[in-house]
Amino acid sequence: MEVVLRNLTKKFPGRDRKKREDVIAVNDFNFVIPDGKLIGLLGPSGCGKSTTLNLISGLLKPTSGRIFFGGDDVTDLPPENRGIGLVFQNYALYPHLTVKQNILFPLQNLKGKDKLSKREMLEKANEAARLVQIEELMESKPAELSGGQQQRVAIARALVKMPMVLLLDEPLSNLDARLRLQTREEIRRIQRKTGITTIFVTHDQEEAMSISDMIVVMKDGIVQQIGKPQEVYDSPVNLFVARFLGTPPINLFEGRAKDNQLYIGEDAVLRVKGIADQEVFVGIRPEGFILQENGPLCCALGGVEVMGRDISVVSQNKASLSQSIRAIVGAEHLEKIGKTYAAGYGEKGPDGDRAMETPVRFALNPHKVFLFDKETEERII
Ligand code: ATP
Numbered sequence: 001m002e003v004v005l006r007n008l009t010k011k012f013p014g015r016d017r018k019k020r021e022d023v024i025a026v027n028d029f030n031f032v033i034p035d036g037k038l039i040g041l042l043g044p045s046g047c048g049k050s051t052t053l054n055l056i057s058g059l060l061k062p063t064s065g066r067i068f069f070g071g072d073d074v075t076d077l078p079p080e081n082r083g084i085g086l087v088f089q090n091y092a093l094y095p096h097l098t099v100k101q102n103i104l105f106p107l108q109n110l111k112g113k114d115k116l117s118k119r120e121m122l123e124k125a126n127e128a129a130r131l132v133q134i135e136e137l138m139e140s141k142p143a144e145l146s147g148g149q150q151q152r153v154a155i156a157r158a159l160v161k162m163p164m165v166l167l168l169d170e171p172l173s174n175l176d177a178r179l180r181l182q183t184r185e186e187i188r189r190i191q192r193k194t195g196i197t198t199i200f201v202t203h204d205q206e207e208a209m210s211i212s213d214m215i216v217v218m219k220d221g222i223v224q225q226i227g228k229p230q231e232v233y234d235s236p237v238n239l240f241v242a243r244f245l246g247t248p249p250i251n252l253f254e255g256r257a258k259d260n261q262l263y264i265g266e267d268a269v270l271r272v273k274g275i276a277d278q279e280v281f282v283g284i285r286p287e288g289f290i291l292q293e294n295g296p297l298c299c300a301l302g303g304v305e306v307m308g309r310d311i312s313v314v315s316q317n318k319a320s321l322s323q324s325i326r327a328i329v330g331a332e333h334l335e336k337i338g339k340t341y342a343a344g345y346g347e348k349g350p351d352g353d354r355a356m357e358t359p360v361r362f363a364l365n366p367h368k369v370f371l372f373d374k375e376t377e378e379r380i381i
Pocket of ligand 1: 025
């Protein structure tokens with residue numbers, strides 16, 4: 001089902017009563033969520049993700065703006081009449097009920113023409129359990145299950161009425177790293193299989209990027225950018241989005257555009273056309289550095305980390321705004337750069353200062369270099 005958010009705004013009374021300033025948790029959110037897509041709602045703590053989800057679910061009423069499901073205005077409908085399934089971070093299962101009874105629960109309150117026979121209810125519960133692959137756990141109590149299994153039960157319970165829209169609020173936060181990975185794949189599989197329009201809230205950019213058809217990046221209640229994960233990563237609209245996405249994070253420098261050249265420190269590192277002479281922030285993705293003997297960007301080599309297929313070259317440059325620069329290059333460079341690094345250490349064992357002085361030079365992939373206005377932090381190119 002298509003979900004449309006139109007000028008959606010939610011204000012809460014500020015905590016400091018004397019100031020009488022409202023907190024604008026969601027500020028004029030506009031978005032057409034296409035039918036059958038999985039949307040990742042992403043941003044740091046307090047940016048308004050949960051409030052947005054609670055507005056869509058009906059648990060909160062907007063201060064202004066409207067919400068449409070499949071063309072129908074649902075803004076004034078209570079949650080139970082919206083045809084939604086909800087899953088929260090803390091599975092919220094009934095501890096005294098078995099898995100089966102937990103999944104059956106939403107069906108038992110159906111009234112009037114929606115009322116189901118016992119057999120129909122059982123069929124639906126079994127179908128939901130099959131979908132999340134917990135059929136063999138139906139007679140267990142929640143306390144006997146792992147966190148991942150409990151979250152699957154919560155998802156089965158949300159799916160049992162075959163909702164039009166599935167809303168997930170940080171559903172993986174209570175799981176350990178391995179289960180998180182597994183369960184997020186699981187959510188993707190279930191979403192693909194059912195085709196239910198799904199909105200998934202997370203503060204973990206990697207999680208959102210890996211399973212979403214589209215991501216929405218929010219900051220201070222304001223949508224910063226909406227797009228396919230790769231598009232947003234490759235083409236961030238501002239410094240915030242560029243920094244928020246990417247592992248390892250984007251490298252940041254102070255730079256200067258002058259005479260169609262980009263300078264980082266004294267080095268003219270890239271030709272940049274059609275941009276006025278100005279001071280800029282320069283963002284370079286870790287994979288945007290190309291090791292090259294006569295490359296224009298000179299850095300001091302600080303270390304090399306092997307990461308399977310790639311190596312991470314840790315280095316420094318005076319114009320860098322972070323502790324160190326992280327460049328990801330192919331493992332084929334390992335031998336050479338490893339030797340350079342070892343040479344910096346000298347024969348008597350590690351000599352940090354000498355290692356730091358060992359220069360390493362990079363050329364830059366222009367598609368991985370972004371320039372931002374120093375005042376507005378909007379992207380220039
Ligand atoms: P988190 O990842 O920490 O859950 P979030 O992005 O989901 O954060 P929200 O919970 O939507 O953020 O909160 C957005 C803003 O609205 C915050 O400043 C928060 O303090 C405020 N807020 C949320 N709920 C209320 C409320 N019931 N009363 C007052 N302020 C609230």
